[in-house]
Amino acid sequence: MISGRCAACKNQRRKCPSDCIFSPYFPSNDPQRYAAVHKIYGGSNIGKMLQQIPPYVRAQAAESLYYEAQSRIQDPIYGCYGIISQLLQQIHIAETELVKIQAQINIFKPQNPQVGYQSNFDVSMRQFQFAGHSSHTP
Amino acid sequence: MISGRCAACKNQRRKCPSDCIFSPYFPSNDPQRYAAVHKIYGGSNIGKMLQQIPPYVRAQAAESLYYEAQSRIQDPIYGCYGIISQLLQQIHIAETELVKIQAQINIFKPQNPQVGYQSNFDVSMRQFQFAGHSSHTP
Numbered sequence: 001m002i003s004g005r006c007a008a009c010k011n012q013r014r015k016c017p018s019d020c021i022f023s024p025y026f027p028s029n030d031p032q033r034y035a036a037v038h039k040i041y042g043g044s045n046i047g048k049m050l051q052q053i054p055p056y057v058r059a060q061a062a063e064s065l066y067y068e069a070q071s072r073i074q075d076p077i078y079g080c081y082g083i084i085s086q087l088l089q090q091i092h093i094a095e096t097e098l099v100k101i102q103a104q105i106n107i108f109k110p111q112n113p114q115v116g117y118q119s120n121f122d123v124s125m126r127q128f129q130f131a132g133h134s135s136h137t138p
Numbered sequence: 139m140i141s142g143r144c145a146a147c148k149n150q151r152r153k154c155p156s157d158c159i160f161s162p163y164f165p166s167n168d169p170q171r172y173a174a175v176h177k178i179y180g181g182s183n184i185g186k187m188l189q190q191i192p193p194y195v196r197a198q199a200a201e202s203l204y205y206e207a208q209s210r211i212q213d214p215i216y217g218c219y220g221i222i223s224q225l226l227q228q229i230h231i232a233e234t235e236l237v238k239i240q241a242q243i244n245i246f247k248p249q250n251p252q253v254g255y256q257s258n259f260d261v262s263m264r265q266f267q268f269a270g271h272s273s274h275t276p
Contacts, residue, residue, distance in 0.1 A: 040183065087222065
């Protein structure tokens with residue numbers, strides 16, 4: 001038995017090298033973390049993705065891959081796309097609310113010029129729109 | 139040369155069977171679509187994920203996987219996680235704006251009781267929070 005192996009090397013039943021790409025981000029005491037990314041992306045793809053980015057951002061990448069893998073396991077149809085769709089709907093609701101309030105305020109503006117409200121909230125929905133598809137309603 | 143192969147079978151240089159799991163979602167006239175999911179998940183994982191869900195939702199799953207793969211290619215560090223983080227920040231801004239307006243309206247409420255606004259906007263941020271991590275600022 002080889003001790004001190006990371007979760008990836010333990011999963012692959014191999015020796016964990018000192019420069020193991022997985023070791024800092026997938027510790028052996030959290031096997032579920034590696035199991036999730038392994039299930040969705042495969043160990044080889046995770047290794048490749050981590051290799052292709054600078055070492056100082058690998059922890060964030062591993063965390064985001066884990067988050068996306070968990071989302072896909074929880075929702076095998078929509079994954080993170082489903083969360084984004086829900087958030088876009090929340091933003092749409094907020095925008096509608098703000099327009100409604102703005103209209104209400106404008107009614108009383110002439111009598112109370114100091115009740116002037118100008119929203120700074122401007123979400124460019126276009127930047128998050130799904131290419132060629134409207135967002136779904138999960 | 140085998141004609142009529144889907145993008146996945148073309149990529150794998152194999153015959154495209156009549157019941158090919160990829161064929162309806164990865165047509166040969168859009169090779170970039172399959173190339174994106176292949177790069178991030180690997181062909182075998184994509185096939186497995188499609189197999190595990192009912193046929194009537196596979197088109198949506200293929201679309202969401204393509205969206206997530208594109209996001210990861212565009213942002214190899216944060217992928218979709220980065221988009222979710224940005225949207226949560228937009229929602230936080232919207233909530234702050236609404237609280238500010240509500241306070242402004244309340245100042246004038248006694249004089250103008252008809253200017254009563256009650257926001258229906260309520261985002262449960264908790265449901266989208268990243269487990270054990272605060273959202274980053276991309």
